[in-house]
Amino acid sequence: MRSPIDALLLTLLLAAPCSATVVVADPTTSSSVSAAHPALGAALTLDEVRAAAAKLSTDPNLGGTHKIRSLRWTQPRAPDRPQNPPPWIEGLFEYLGQTASVLLWVAGAIAAAVAVLWAYRTFKARTPREEFLAEPVVTRIGDMDIRPESLPADIGAAALALAEAGKTREALSLLYRGALSRAVHRFGAAIGESFTEGEALRAVGLRLDPTRLEYFSDLVGIWRRAGYAGEALSGDPVRHLCRGFATLDVAAP
Numbered sequence: 001m002r003s004p005i006d007a008l009l010l011t012l013l014l015a016a017p018c019s020a021t022v023v024v025a026d027p028t029t030s031s032s033v034s035a036a037h038p039a040l041g042a043a044l045t046l047d048e049v050r051a052a053a054a055k056l057s058t059d060p061n062l063g064g065t066h067k068i069r070s071l072r073w074t075q076p077r078a079p080d081r082p083q084n085p086p087p088w089i090e091g092l093f094e095y096l097g098q099t100a101s102v103l104l105w106v107a108g109a110i111a112a113a114v115a116v117l118w119a120y121r122t123f124k125a126r127t128p129r130e131e132f133l134a135e136p137v138v139t140r141i142g143d144m145d146i147r148p149e150s151l152p153a154d155i156g157a158a159a160l161a162l163a164e165a166g167k168t169r170e171a172l173s174l175l176y177r178g179a180l181s182r183a184v185h186r187f188g189a190a191i192g193e194s195f196t197e198g199e200a201l202r203a204v205g206l207r208l209d210p211t212r213l214e215y216f217s218d219l220v221g222i223w224r225r226a227g228y229a230g231e232a233l234s235g236d237p238v239r240h241l242c243r244g245f246a247t248l249d250v251a252a253p
Contacts, residue, residue: 138184138193141200144173146181156245163238169226171238175245176223179216182248183207197224215247 139147152158155178162171180200183189187207191200197220204216219241225231 138191141180141191141193141195144177144180146177146184148181148185151178151181156242156249159245160239160242163235163242166235168233168235168238171242172219172223172226175219175238175241178245179219179248183216186248187212212247215241215244 139145152174155174159171159174159178162168162174180191183200183204184191187204189200189204189207191203195203201217201220205213208216222233222237222241226233
């Protein structure tokens with residue numbers, strides 16, 4: 001950086017090259033000294049001017065070189081604007097967007113059709129519970145016909161008449177056949193055609209309440225004693241079973 005003295009001397013050198021004398025300030029005194037140039041009328045050289053400027057710079061009465069720092073507001077550089085993509089790229093993305101939209105609609109239609117088909121098959125395969133009990137499981141158990149129409153309307157009274165006539169075995173057979181018919185047709189017991197008395201008792205136990213189950217168990221016990229053991233029974237237990245058959249005539253709640 002040039003000092004004010006250098007700038008002043010350079011200006012004087014360019015503006016007045018033919019001056020005869022140069023006035024130089026003496027640093028030891030406060031007076032000025034005039035020195036004659038050896039060649040009158042000759043222009044000052046650059047070295048002479050620099051020498052004089054160096055001499056003047058040592059003068060405490062003249063200002064020296066100063067550095068000044070200042071803050072200046074600078075405009076930030078605007079970011080570069082992105083260039084527009086080529087037209088073929090824009091067309092490609094537009095085509096892909098339209099294709100994806102069509103594929104979504106097709107996938108949705110297929111999913112809806114599958115859901116409707118699944119629902120139709122599910123509801124069609126479902127069978128109401130009443131259809132399983134609409135018809136009796138069996139009509140005969142062993143050699144006994146258990147259809148309701150094959151039995152008397154009042155089984156207990158008919159069996160009691162047989163017991164009063166001394167036909168105890170016939171009375172027990174009628175009571176057992178009627179009990180099986182009531183268990184299957186009224187209470188929905190799953191008794192097979194070849195079930196034994198024990199198997200029939202277990203199947204009835206899943207459908208009857210304790211009171212009816214107790215009657216059926218007593219009937220099976222006496223029937224086994226008379227039918228298989230050949231035990232001669234008195235008329236009192238049989239009459240008691242005939243009078244208690246009414247508990248099986250009441251339908252399940």
